[in-house]
Amino acid sequence: MIKKLALSTLVLASSLFASNEVNVYSSRHYDTDKTIHKMFEEKTGIKVKVIQDNADALIKRMQSEGKNSPADVFITVDAARIQRVKENNLFQAIESEYLTKNIDSKLRDKDNQWFALTKRARVVVVRKDSPLANGIKTYEELADPKYKNQIMVRSSSNVYNQSLMAAMIAHHGIEDATKWAKGVVANMARDPKGSDRNQAKAVAAGIGSTAIMNTYYVGKLAVSNDSDKEVVSKLNVLFPKFENGGTHVNISAAGVTKTSKNKANAIKFIEFLLSKEAQEVYSKGNFEYPILKEAQTAPLVASWGDIQDDTVTINDLGKYNTDAVKALDIAGWK
Numbered sequence: 001m002i003k004k005l006a007l008s009t010l011v012l013a014s015s016l017f018a019s020n021e022v023n024v025y026s027s028r029h030y031d032t033d034k035t036i037h038k039m040f041e042e043k044t045g046i047k048v049k050v051i052q053d054n055a056d057a058l059i060k061r062m063q064s065e066g067k068n069s070p071a072d073v074f075i076t077v078d079a080a081r082i083q084r085v086k087e088n089n090l091f092q093a094i095e096s097e098y099l100t101k102n103i104d105s106k107l108r109d110k111d112n113q114w115f116a117l118t119k120r121a122r123v124v125v126v127r128k129d130s131p132l133a134n135g136i137k138t139y140e141e142l143a144d145p146k147y148k149n150q151i152m153v154r155s156s157s158n159v160y161n162q163s164l165m166a167a168m169i170a171h172h173g174i175e176d177a178t179k180w181a182k183g184v185v186a187n188m189a190r191d192p193k194g195s196d197r198n199q200a201k202a203v204a205a206g207i208g209s210t211a212i213m214n215t216y217y218v219g220k221l222a223v224s225n226d227s228d229k230e231v232v233s234k235l236n237v238l239f240p241k242f243e244n245g246g247t248h249v250n251i252s253a254a255g256v257t258k259t260s261k262n263k264a265n266a267i268k269f270i271e272f273l274l275s276k277e278a279q280e281v282y283s284k285g286n287f288e289y290p291i292l293k294e295a296q297t298a299p300l301v302a303s304w305g306d307i308q309d310d311t312v313t314i315n316d317l318g319k320y321n322t323d324a325v326k327a328l329d330i331a332g333w334k
Contacts, residue, residue, distance in 0.1 A: 021047040022265040025062065026075040027055040032285035036278045043272070046265050050168040055081040062090050062257065070257045072266040075117070076334045077081060077252040079166070081112050083318025091255040094263070098271050102292055106313045107251060114255035116314065117291035118282050121215045121307055122164050123247045125200055125235040132233050134154040137195045139168065139240050139248065142212070143183025151184060153212040156328035160214060163250050163317045165324035170312045171242050174323050181331035192334050197221060197228075204231040214250075219287025219300055237304040246310040250317070253290070 026033065037048040051058070055076040062069050074085055085091055091113035099108070099115050107116035124142070126132050132150065150163060168177040188209030199211035200221060218237055221228040239247045239263060250256070255275060256266040272278055279295035282288050287298050289307070310311060 008100055019262060019265070020045065021049055022052045022069045022072050022262050022269045024048060024069045024073045024075060024269070025058045025257075026052055026056060026073075026080070027077060028052075032281055033074075033312075035285065036273065036281050038246045039278065039281070040269060040272045044268065046268070048269070054265055055084070059088055059090065062259075067259050069256045069257065070261070072260040072262045073254055073269055074257055075252065075254045077120075078160050079163050079317030080321040082109075082253045082314070083254075083321065085255065086113055086318075087112075092258045092260070092263075094256050094267055096215050096267055096271060099274065102122050102274060104291075106309075107291060108314075109255070110315055112252045114296055115270060115274065116251040116253045118252045118279075118286070119291060119309075120160075120251070121289065122160055122173060122212065122250060123215055124209045124210050124212055124238050124240055125203055125218060126202050126238055127206070128234055128236050132209050134236065134238070136210065136238050136240050136244055139164070139179060140243050142187065142240075143180045145183075145187070147210070148186040149181055149189050149207045150185070151187045151212070152189050152202050152208045152210070153181050153184070153192055154194060154196060154199060156325070160196075160250060161212070161333075162284055162321055162324045162328065164212070164248050164279065165328055166317045166320035167242065167245075167248050167310060167312045168216040169320045169323055170316045171245055171329065173325055178327040178330055181328055187333050200235060201228075201231050204234040215289075216287040216302060217306070218304075219298065222300060239305060239307055241308065242310055242312075245262065245312065246308040248312075249289075249307075249309045251291075251314055255312075262300075 041048055062071055076082055093112045103115050124136050143146045165181060168180055196213035196217040199213050203211045218232060222232040241247055253272050256263060260266050274292055276292055276295050279290040283290045283295060284298045287301050289297055
């Protein structure tokens with residue numbers, strides 16, 4: 001009887017301990033996230049335990065762990081990756097009046113399985129002394145032969161480019177989108193290579209006059225070392241739009257895992273990530289656009305100008321990812 005009582009006490013203690021934590025699998029790798037997690041711990045007393053890796057590795061890990069996975073929350077970036085998590089049946093639908101009220105329907109899953117945390121715009125930067133410095137108005141015109149030998153961009157294997165292509169397909173259909181990609185390839189100043197930051201540095205160095213990149217990388221360069229600050233000083237940030245659309249926006253997002261053992265804590269955690277105080281840490285610390293309307297955009301990012309989000313939904317970006325990868329391959333986008 002004593003042994004049974006001791007065992008029951010141990011199980012109860014274990015249960016209580018588990019209920020005071022939230023286990024997070026995240027492909028985000030920023031100090032801002034650590035700051036926000038610490039804020040959540042101090043506010044709620046709930047311990048945040050984080051496993052970091054790339055999204056594909058985390059997906060495989062959860063699949064191998066099966067129903068025994070300790071993960072309560074899965075955080076990743078880009079619509080295609082978020083869709084991949086959902087398609088692998090790793091999220092569950094949740095009910096949260098706060099989340100559904102405060103997140104635009106374009107920025108959350110139609111089945112309430114994931115919710116956007118931050119926005120990133122994929123824009124163009126142009127060297128200030130270039131004739132193109134203020135002239136690029138649409139994504140479509142990047143395929144115009146007048147930009148021959150001017151464009152730099154990373155490879156087609158990069159998921160950000162795949163989502164930009166998915167948006168082009170959503171707007172124009174796969175045939176016209178493929179023609180567009182072929183036009184961009186014909187206008188490249190060099191074969192795709194390196195990161196978004198590398199593209200900005202190449203523009204500043206005069207290899208080409210414009211680069212396609214995410215806004216938050218410009219912000220990170222602007223507060224880095226003197227060399228990177230000099231790069232940014234030579235660039236204009238432009239916000240092209242799709243014809244009959246807006247500027248291409250992607251997201252980072254979070255969802256509660258299907259096997260979560262701490263579902264209430266997981267929902268509370270995601271709600272906190274979308275609180276005004278957390279959103280402004282994301283914004284000011286990582287130069288991402290906040291999801292919450294009341295949260296302020298970082299002054300540096302705001303100084304580049306207003307952004308009008310595209311009409312294509314994040315769900316659509318994930319939906320057309322496979323077509324986008326095929327089209328980029330056909331176009332010869334290396």
